[in-house]
Amino acid sequence: MSNRSHFPFDILTVDRSARLPAHRQLYDTLRSLILSGRLRAGSTLPATRGLAQQLKLGRNTVSAAYERLLTEGYVEARPGRGTWVANLPDRPAPPPGAPPAQNRSPISRRGEALATRLQPLRNPDKIxxxxxxxxxxxxxxxxxxxxxxxxxxxxxxxxxxYYHFSGHPRLRAAIADYVTISRGVSCSPERVVVVTGAQAGLDLAARLLLDEGDPVWMEEPGYWGARSALEAAGARLHPLSVGAEGWALDDAALPAPRLIYVTPACQWPLGATMRMEERLHLLSHAERHGAWIIEDDYDGEYRFRGQPMPAMQGLDRADRVIYLGTFSKTLFSSLRIGFLVVPDALVEPFNRAVGVTGQFTPLILQVTLADFIEEGHFATHLKRMRRVYGERQKEFITLCRQHLNPWIVVSDSDSGMQVIARFTAKMDDVRIAEIGHAHGIDLQPISINYHHKTPEQGLLLGYAALNERDIQTAVMALKASFTEAGKRRAPKLGSI
Known part of the structure; x- marks a missing residue:
């Protein structure tokens, strides 16, 4: 038998400006009231029509919230008798001597490592x-x-x-042919492992190859996504310094590595290309120490002067290089298809591991991509985009030099989809990014890619996604951001 509830339902509200749908807000509120005991067992809920009128919502919205409460057992209902709070069992008491629940970490140490890694926010409503x-x-x-x-x-x-966890055979064959011809990779279809993007490939490789505390050489500055995956797997990162003189491969402070992560085709974030003698030297290090190399070739296809330099993996006599590629940079970001080309000794472990982790892309997308490559559309698109990006970079840099010279120096680059903007005076790049957000542009500071050394301040400006009108708008918004930042630093009258 249900009882009339004395709870003041007229205090319930729904925030129409919130991203959370109204039915979910109502469900969350009622569920919380039930679990807290403020809505007691047997208490009746208002009729859906009346509550909908009170909250100025559609009746279907209220019904959706009630249906979820009913499905999950928080309420009961019968035709003609209404809806009332179910008689839920009491929550179990903690065992004697158990520490208070609030003192326990809700996740594991490995979970903490995963959840606290850097993940720069993306803002789809900005330029x-x-x-x-x-x-x-x-x-x-x-x-x-x-x-x-x-x-x-x-x-x-x-x-x-549930088939082909390591990738559909047609796509693995198409990738093997492509990277062999265009990137100089030594590859067969069996060595290709298809994953849900480059980050998934980094995560899979790190978890499969590293034990807690294993030493890893990581480029400094270097890609924050790689750092996150490696640290989450328990690696001890040691900075492999990269600068104007190249990669400091003979740094005496570096220990014998278990794994080495590099971006030789277009170094992230500096944009440098690793010289041939450095590549051979690095391969010699890996062979001598029995280390694995992850060669992240994320921007290897985009070179605007001369032919792209072949991948380092094709030079590897000792079979120590894991080649990492992605279609998110060449096609469109939400496709979420990347791949690894692994050494023969790692083929079986990777094939098994990818099935356990669930990092496999829908097969219908894989065969569609295989068709796209096999029919020549991919090669045609790449050729077109190299031309577009080359012209776009020239236009972008010209506008930067016309309007932004007081604040930044931007140099052209032989490769990649972004350029570095170095500040001409002392500024905080994170603060500039925050001001830019208010002016409608989405920016990435350089400093987030430094993990050991004092970070350089500047901006990593991706121009590839901007058309001519957007480039002009973005440059002027960036100018306004620098102007505002200068006003904020200027002392007020009478303060000196």
């Missing part, structure tokens, strides 16, 4: 100055949609089940 975002207006979506629809109509059994 995108973030590095690594490709142009999408030139992507042949009509061709992609046609290929995707064709594969969807096939309803092939090998695309609809």
């Amino acid at each position: 995108n100055f973030q590095p690594g975002f490709p142009e999408v207006s030139n992507f042949p979506f009509a061709t992609w949609a046609r290929l995707l629809a064709r594969n969807a109509r096939r309803r092939s059994g090998d695309l609809l089940g």
Whole structure:
């Protein structure tokens, strides 16, 4: 038998400006009231029509919240009798001598390492100055949609089940052919492991190859995403310094490594290309120490002067290099398809591990990408985008030099989808990024890529995703941001 509730339901509110849907807000509120005991067992809830009128919501919205409470057992309902709070069992008391729950970490030490790693926020409502975002207006979506629809109509059994955890055979073969011809990688389809993007590949490799405390050489400055994956796997990172003179491979302070992470084609974030003698020297280090090298080739396809330098993996006689690639930079970011080319000794472990971790991409997307590569659309798109990005970089740098010279120096780059803007005076790049956000632009500070040395201050400006109009708007917004920052630093009258 239900009882009339004395709870003042007229105090319930819904925030229409919040991102959380109204039905979820209502569900969360009622669930919290039930669990806290403020809504007691047997108390009746208002009729959906009346509560909807009170909150100025659609009746279906209130019904959706009630349905979820009913499904999860918080309330009971019968036709004609209304909805009332279920008689829930008491929560179990902690065992004698157990520490207070609030003193326990809610997650494991490995979970803490994962959850506290740096992850720069993306702001989709801003003009995108973030590095690594490709142009999408030139992507042949009509061709992609046609290929995707064709594969969807096939309803092939090998695309609809739990198969091919390491990648669909056709895509593995297409990737092997592509990287062998265009990047000089020594590869067979069996050595290709398809994953959900480069970050997933880094995470998989780090967890599979590293034990707690293993020494890793990590570029300094270096890619924050790699640092996050390596530290989360328990690595002890040692800075492999990169500067105007190249990679400091003979630094006596570096211990014998278990793994080495490098971006030789277009160093992140400095944009340098590793010289041939450095590549051979690094391979010699790996062979001598029995270490693995992760060669992150994220921007290897984009070189604007001369031919792209072949991947270091093709020079590897000792089979110590794990080659990491992604289609998120060459096609579109949300595709979430990357791949590893692993040494023969690691083929079976990686094939098994990728099934355990669940880092595999939907097979229908994989075969669509295989079609896109096999039919020549990928090569055509890359050729077009090299030209577009080369022209866009020139235009962008010209505008920066015209309007931003008092604050930054921007140099052109032979490769990559971003350029470095170095400050002409002392400024805080994180603060500049915050001011830029208020002016409608999404920026990445250089300083977040430094993990050991005193960070350089500046901005890593991704120009690839901006058309001509956006570039002009973004440069003027950046100018306004620097102007505002200068006013904030200027002393007020009478303060001297």
